Amino acid sequence: METKQEKPAVPFKPPRLAASAALGTLNEIYYRDLANAKQQGRPVVWITSMTPIELVYAFDGIPFFPENYAALCSSRKVAEDLCKAGEARGYSQDLCAYALCTFGVMFEKRGALGDEGPPAPDILLATEGACMTHPKWWEAMQRHYKCPMIIIDAAYTVDSDTLSPRHREYYASELKEAVRLMEKYTNKKLGAAKLHEVVINSDQASALWDEIDDMRAAAPTPISQIDVFTCLFPLVTLKGTKEAVEFYKQLRDEVKMRVDNKVGFVPDEKFRLIWDMFPIYHNMRLLNYFAEFGAAFVTDLYGNAFSGRLNADDPYGSLADRYLSFFMRAASCGKAELYKKRIKKYHVDGIVFHSNRCCRCFTAEQPDIGCILRDELGLPSLMFEGNMVDPRGYNDAQVRAKIESFMEMLEARKYPKK
Numbered sequence: 185m186e187t188k189q190e191k192p193a194v195p196f197k198p199p200r201l202a203a204s205a206a207l208g209t210l211n212e213i214y215y216r217d218l219a220n221a222k223q224q225g226r227p228v229v230w231i232t233s234m235t236p237i238e239l240v241y242a243f244d245g246i247p248f249f250p251e252n253y254a255a256l257c258s259s260r261k262v263a264e265d266l267c268k269a270g271e272a273r274g275y276s277q278d279l280c281a282y283a284l285c286t287f288g289v290m291f292e293k294r295g296a297l298g299d300e301g302p303p304a305p306d307i308l309l310a311t312e313g314a315c316m317t318h319p320k321w322w323e324a325m326q327r328h329y330k331c332p333m334i335i336i337d338a339a340y341t342v343d344s345d346t347l348s349p350r351h352r353e354y355y356a357s358e359l360k361e362a363v364r365l366m367e368k369y370t371n372k373k374l375g376a377a378k379l380h381e382v383v384i385n386s387d388q389a390s391a392l393w394d395e396i397d398d399m400r401a402a403a404p405t406p407i408s409q410i411d412v413f414t415c416l417f418p419l420v421t422l423k424g425t426k427e428a429v430e431f432y433k434q435l436r437d438e439v440k441m442r443v444d445n446k447v448g449f450v451p452d453e454k455f456r457l458i459w460d461m462f463p464i465y466h467n468m469r470l471l472n473y474f475a476e477f478g479a480a481f482v483t484d485l486y487g488n489a490f491s492g493r494l495n496a497d498d499p500y501g502s503l504a505d506r507y508l509s510f511f512m513r514a515a516s517c518g519k520a521e522l523y524k525k526r527i528k529k530y531h532v533d534g535i536v537f538h539s540n541r542c543c544r545c546f547t548a549e550q551p552d553i554g555c556i557l558r559d560e561l562g563l564p565s566l567m568f569e570g571n572m573v574d575p576r577g578y579n580d581a582q583v584r585a586k587i588e589s590f591m592e593m594l595e596a597r598k599y600p601k602k
């Protein structure tokens with residue numbers, strides 16, 4: 185049977201979100217504040233993802249995420265050179281490319297915009313909650329910058345079901361110890377009212393993000409996966425600020441208007457897909473290639489790792505709950521269960537795994553997850569190799585050929601010719 189896909193001659197151009205302009209402004213303000221932080225007496229705290237950023241804002245500090253910055257370097261096409269600079273200092277190309285790229289920035293004092301890069305940290309703050317690369321990477325940066333470092337210890341539970349009160353209490357006590365050390369290093373007392381305000385802002389931003397995530401279930405789905413990844417910036421970097429809340433209100437309203445008016449990201453949506461895990465920052469447009477076949481990504485777990493509800497009356501306990509139960513900490517069975525729920529809710533036709541070779545902890549399990557979803561739900565999958573930050577090791581022509589075959593197969597399954 186001939187099932188060859190007809191592709192449009194002109195590459196797909198997605199409708200632009202009006203909220204993108206507000207996002208650009210937030211980005212500019214954040215980087216300006218970061219550059220001026222030291223003059224303004226604000227501590228610059230280099231922080232890992234999945235470390236409670238709320239503590240930094242409660243101290244009126246400014247967080248800097250090397251992971252985010254490596255992503256920026258990648259999208260600005262300077263990451264490969266920076267990774268090579270990290271390798272020249274003895275770090276392996278097999279290392280997490282977020283770390284390798286940051287080492288290039290650190291040793292070369294070279295940033296994403298041809299500048300000197302971010303200001304040096306006053307405090308390094310990390311957790312063992314996400315992966316073991318983080319504490320080792322932070323130790324290497326501590327040897328270079330010789331500033332105070334705080335590592336928040338965390339029990340590694342299999343999933344949120346195995347999270348016991350004992351794990352939660354231990355993590356909450358670690359947070360209190362981190363606060364004690366930050367008071368010492370910043371010479372500032374943490375105000376309960378300020379923490380309360382930051383926690384409320386953080387909770388509201390997450391609640392709004394969850395609303396947006398729910399609306400992606402609409403058919404046609406209202407926003408693209410590129411929009412989702414791009415709009416994560418405030419949820420990662422500004423979580424706990426009023427500005428993040430205002431941005432997500434605007435985005436929620438815009439997405440709702442699209443849903444109410446049945447405006448889709450792909451005009452004639454034929455297929456609904458899941459994107460598994462890390463974006464490819466040096467080639468984000470690959471996501472739109474699927475749209476040329478009428479396919480839209482309708483959900484993912486990665487974006488939701490940064491959201492999570494908090495209770496301002498129990499800041500430490502609820503921070504412990506949030507930062508110990510995000511999905512990345514689940515084992516492959518736990519993740520497959522999360523996907524099964526989403527496959528039903530979002531009416532999914534297939535899943536695409538980006539096998540990000542520099543993050544072994546979150547790619548080793550992808551074949552297992554794919555098998556579980558195929559065996560239990562008959563869900564087809566596509567897997568291809570890449571690197572989220574470093575373009576070396578990624579072959580665009582090969583990946584596009586794989587996508588074309590996958591889309592042909594989906595077409596034949598969903599719309600068989602009579």
Ligand code: SF4
Pocket residue numbers: 280281282283314315316317318542543544545546
């Ligand atoms: S990409 Fe993977 S290895 Fe790198 S910091 Fe994130 S979880 Fe850890």
